Amino acid sequence: MMRRQNFRPPRPNHNRSGSTAVATPQKTDRLESLIEKATGLLTTSRYTSSRQNLRIIPMGGVEEVGENMTALEFGDDIIVIDMGLAFPDDTMPGIDYIIPDTKWLEENKRRIRGVIITHGHLDHIGAVPYILPKLGDPPVYTMALTAAFVKKRLEEFSLLGRSKINTITKDDVLALGNFKLRFFRVNHSIPDSVGICITTPVGQVIYVTDWKFDHTPVDGKATEFDKIARFGAEGILLLMSDSTNAIKPGYCASEREIGLTIDRTFNEIKGRVIFANFSTSISRIQQFFDAAAKYNRKVIVTGRSMVNNIEIALSLGYLKIQPKIIIKSEQAKKFPDNQIAILTTGAQGEDAAGLARIARGDHKTVKIKKGDTTIVSASPIPGNERAISAMLSNLTRLGSHVIYNKTLDIHTSGHAHQEELKLMMALTKPKFFMPIHGEHHMIVAHGELAKTMGIPETNIFSLDNGQILELNSAKEAKVTEDPKISSGYVFIDGLGIGDVGEVVIRDRQVMAQDGMFVIIMTLDRRNGKLINQPDIISRGFIYMKGNDDLIREVKHEVRKLVESKGKEKLEPNWAYLRNIVRDEIGEYLYQKTERRPMVLPVVIEI
Ligand SMILES: [Zn+2]
Known part of the structure; x- marks a missing residue:
């Protein structure tokens, strides 16, 4: 168990339990009653x-x-x-x-x-x-x-x-x-x-x-x-x-008012509609399906949680949709763009969710094309604003028109x-x-x-x-x-097996067994391109001097990875790049050495 590192000033009158000096409630009581007595505030019966x-x-x-x-x-x-x-x-x-x-x-x-x-x-x-x-x-x-x-x-x-x-x-x-x-x-x-x-x-x-x-x-x-x-x-x-x-x-606007906006929007869109929403917002999903049915669009559903929740809501009668309105993505070719609507997760810009993958261009079945309109039907949860903004920019770079809360009342709380x-x-x-x-x-x-x-x-x-x-x-x-x-x-953490204490222990075990491999990438903040050769620092893994070839190959691989991501001309996303470099280079090193050092990619923006 660890405490979140956000700053929290102490409260007046109450001692917080924590790592610093802890006053027991009894002590607090005594102190408070002394203060109350001294100030004449002790008027009610003793609690x-x-x-x-x-x-x-x-x-x-x-x-x-x-x-x-x-x-x-x-x-x-x-x-x-x-x-x-x-x-x-x-x-x-x-x-x-x-x-x-x-x-x-x-x-x-x-x-x-x-x-x-x-x-x-x-x-x-x-x-x-x-x-x-x-x-x-x-x-x-x-x-x-x-x-x-x-x-x-x-x-x-x-x-x-x-x-x-x-x-x-x-x-x-x-x-x-x-x-x-x-x-x-x-x-x-x-x-x-x-x-x-x-x-x-x-x-x-x-x-x-x-x-x-x-x-x-x-x-x-x-x-x-x-x-x-x-x-x-x-x-x-x-x-x-x-x-x-x-x-x-x-007052908070009624969910039904949003339905009217969705309806109007569907009426105006000529190409495909891509609609991103929480997979749990069943009422919004209902209104999406209603609009799709009214404007004669077939629906492709992507994202595991979206598929699961729709199945559950349908089976319990909480969602009512037209029979056969949902089609598989392979069937989409049979329909013109103005008869297709895609429902996806990822309205908060979450890295692994459908819309973020669509926006990065690496979604398995959905590729953005000119004429698409993406509707993000949610408002950002505090902390997600930057990720969402980068995702919207990527969508527009790929050619999609984008509608979200700031441009239209497409969401209510x-x-x-x-x-x-x-x-x-x-x-x-x-x-x-x-x-x-x-x-x-x-x-x-x-x-x-x-x-x-x-x-x-x-x-x-x-x-x-x-x-x-x-x-x-x-x-x-x-x-x-x-x-x-x-x-x-x-x-x-990602393994879903416990708290960060165990993660720290796991990291230490990895470093003790296979060492550490740091990759430093200096990148141009505007276009995400490498400014010079990546730097490599290795500790407890290989002796650098005797492994010039491997180091050279790794630098080459890193360059290839950065360039292939840069080619998409997308908004630079360092967290995503670091993940890719860590996974791919980790795998590469394992193939070459059969060892799994802890790979630590570091991005320096210039
Ligand atoms: Zn809730």
């Missing part, structure tokens, strides 16, 4: 921590967009809501995913009564195969479409059948130890999204993440306002709600804007409020919004991952910390 308090612990998702996971504990019982992953940023080379640190849950796995998943997006289900086995495979409870996505994911990791995946309906009542759970449907960019009303011995909690109020949803199933209002009338001690768009005023967030507070009338799901500044903005709704500042709690909101039977709340609960991140 004491006990097993008979409800403890709410965000394990992830309150300092970032992604890796959503929350634990609730009362007495001997723990329930867990969501198990998501986050995607790494540029500062984490070699890392594929980030998941929450679950050491505390692992130590208390016998007390876990169940895992509830709110909906099928990766930032809510992605970590299931990594975490569920470590927690002793507790039962999972979720709606039908989400259950199918979770099962598919477990199947990919050969873990299917270990945990019981229970399908619930939105009207079911679940009793898990001290917790009673009821559900209400919300709108989001994927069907079967639910909020939860959790009845606990100290009061009721509403947990609602990834939602918006869409009065004209594509599937016709609107948010259950009546239920939310009823829960509100029963009394809500704490509301936990989605902060993703807390800085955006007004699945997350509530300010007016919707306020309405949720008005309906639930919570005593306490805890903004969740977002980076710290979004969470603070959501707290500010709560103040305008009359919730006192002292009743609003913006926590960090691993902090605890404790609520007692006297309906008091306070933030505490428990040194046993760690709040770090676990990094998953």
